[in-house]
Amino acid sequence: MQNESQIIKTFDLEKRVPRYTSYPPANHFNTAVTADSFAKWLTAIPPDGRLSLYIHIPFCRNLCWFCACRTQGIKRRLDALYHYIDGVKAEIDLVVAQLGKSVLVEHLHLGGGTPTLLPPDLMTELLSHLKRQFRFTDNMAFSVEIDPTEIDADRLHILFDAGLSRASVGVQDFNPIIQQAIGRPQSFEQTKSCFDMLRSGGIDSVNIDLLYGLPHQSAASFATTIDKVLSLAPDRIAMFGYAHVPWMAQRQKLIDAASLPDSATRYRLLAQGRQRFTTSGYVPVGIDHFAKPDDGLVDALNNQTLHRNFQGYTDDRSRYLVGLGASAISCLPQGYAQNASGTQAYLERVQGGKLATSRGYSLTAVDRLHGQIIDQLMCQFEIKPALLRAAYGRIADTLCDLIAADPTRYGLIPTADGTAYRIAEMPHVTARLVAHHFDQFATPEKSHSLAV
Numbered sequence: 176m177q178n179e180s181q182i183i184k185t186f187d188l189e190k191r192v193p194r195y196t197s198y199p200p201a202n203h204f205n206t207a208v209t210a211d212s213f214a215k216w217l218t219a220i221p222p223d224g225r226l227s228l229y230i231h232i233p234f235c236r237n238l239c240w241f242c243a244c245r246t247q248g249i250k251r252r253l254d255a256l257y258h259y260i261d262g263v264k265a266e267i268d269l270v271v272a273q274l275g276k277s278v279l280v281e282h283l284h285l286g287g288g289t290p291t292l293l294p295p296d297l298m299t300e301l302l303s304h305l306k307r308q309f310r311f312t313d314n315m316a317f318s319v320e321i322d323p324t325e326i327d328a329d330r331l332h333i334l335f336d337a338g339l340s341r342a343s344v345g346v347q348d349f350n351p352i353i354q355q356a357i358g359r360p361q362s363f364e365q366t367k368s369c370f371d372m373l374r375s376g377g378i379d380s381v382n383i384d385l386l387y388g389l390p391h392q393s394a395a396s397f398a399t400t401i402d403k404v405l406s407l408a409p410d411r412i413a414m415f416g417y418a419h420v421p422w423m424a425q426r427q428k429l430i431d432a433a434s435l436p437d438s439a440t441r442y443r444l445l446a447q448g449r450q451r452f453t454t455s456g457y458v459p460v461g462i463d464h465f466a467k468p469d470d471g472l473v474d475a476l477n478n479q480t481l482h483r484n485f486q487g488y489t490d491d492r493s494r495y496l497v498g499l500g501a502s503a504i505s506c507l508p509q510g511y512a513q514n515a516s517g518t519q520a521y522l523e524r525v526q527g528g529k530l531a532t533s534r535g536y537s538l539t540a541v542d543r544l545h546g547q548i549i550d551q552l553m554c555q556f557e558i559k560p561a562l563l564r565a566a567y568g569r570i571a572d573t574l575c576d577l578i579a580a581d582p583t584r585y586g587l588i589p590t591a592d593g594t595a596y597r598i599a600e601m602p603h604v605t606a607r608l609v610a611h612h613f614d615q616f617a618t619p620e621k622s623h624s625l626a627v
Contacts, residue, residue: 198545212535233501442627472490586598
């Protein structure tokens with residue numbers, strides 16, 4: 176086992192590689208995938224197909240400076256929200272026209288942006304329209320991203336009545352100095368109040384999102400934040416590395432780059448968080464998630480059905496993910512389809528009676544092979560050649576033979592039973608670097624975030 180100084184010397188902590196929440200990464204999507212392409216993909220879903228639905232609400236009361244998501248600010252007037260939800264309803268109708276009404280929805284996720292920014296009447300209107308147009312399974316998993324500064328009892332009760340089963344609460348860091356540096360004021364008291372309302376409403380699965388590598392973050396400040404997080408007893412914790420990409424996310428220019436921790440400090444913060452959460456009873460899942468032992472993520476990890484997508488690690492194994500809303504991405508067996516990113520462009524398409532697809536990617540068999548290898552590495556930290564050969568036949572043989580001939584070239588070592596090749600060192604730190612060996616797409620490093 177390497178000590179900290181050896182790790183910092185051995186691994187290129189400055190290297191930028193994809194997060195591999197999709198393969199290929201979204202920056203390789205192209206305009207060859209059109210609304211007509213997506214319509215054909217939708218009609219190919221069998222009548223008994225089971226869907227995951229993601230609805231993107233891109234609005235926030237105030238824009239956090241650290242965020243690189245597709246969002247836009249909205250201050251006082253909420254007219255834009257009503258106009259936008261009219262568009263989402265129109266898109267729902269267009270999608271259902273291709274799918275038919277016999278498919279079942281087993282996962283529903285509202286993300287953003289700030290979904291809980293929707294006023295009670297508008298939230299009710301959206302959820303009622305979904306219920307009219309789609310059939311839901313009796314045990315549907317319904318999750319929502321919640322901003323503790325933008326939630327109240329009325330909106331929560333609407334979500335409870337609609338079957339909310341999981342809430343994801345954004346925190347990032349509790350230190351007021353750090354919050355000021357990233358434009359994200361949010362007190363611990365506000366967050367605890369949100370947790371208390373969720374627990375009192377019977378929600379027994381609540382997640383927290385944290386970031387390491389933020390401006391002014393130190394071991395001492397991060398320890399205090401972790402203590403407060405643990406006091407809330409979340410069921411899952413996602414601890415992502417902050418991606419400072421101001422050339423891609425203009426609002427990040429408001430963050431003083433000189434106040435960001437260096438790469439060695441970023442690594443120490445990652446190690447600190449991992450150590451605290453694992454010694455506090457959480458099971459590490461993949462590179463950046465932690466879950467209580469009885470959580471579904473841990474079951475998926477143990478059963479080797481864990482998957483990684485745009486929301487991070489998930490136990491959702493649906494083959495059909497349909498994204499609704501501006502910039503939302505659908506993932507179907509044929510490939511990826513992404514909606515127009517700009518809200519106005521999105522609304523013009525759906526209100527004109529057209530699906531909102533503006534770009535995407537059609538997967539080849541070779542793409543799927545490399546994607547499965549990367550998914551195995553990101554989720555299980557290993558490659559199982561027998562599974563690849565069984566799924567892809569001859570096209571997997573050459574690559575599997577190359578790995579077997581010199582696994583160390585890829586940062587791998589054979590397992591004792593000879594059935595797999597595992598990441599040789601510090602897999603939670605190096606998984607993205609190892610996965611990058613199997614990425615066929617050449618990408619300028621500035622397109623991605625730091626690997627650690």
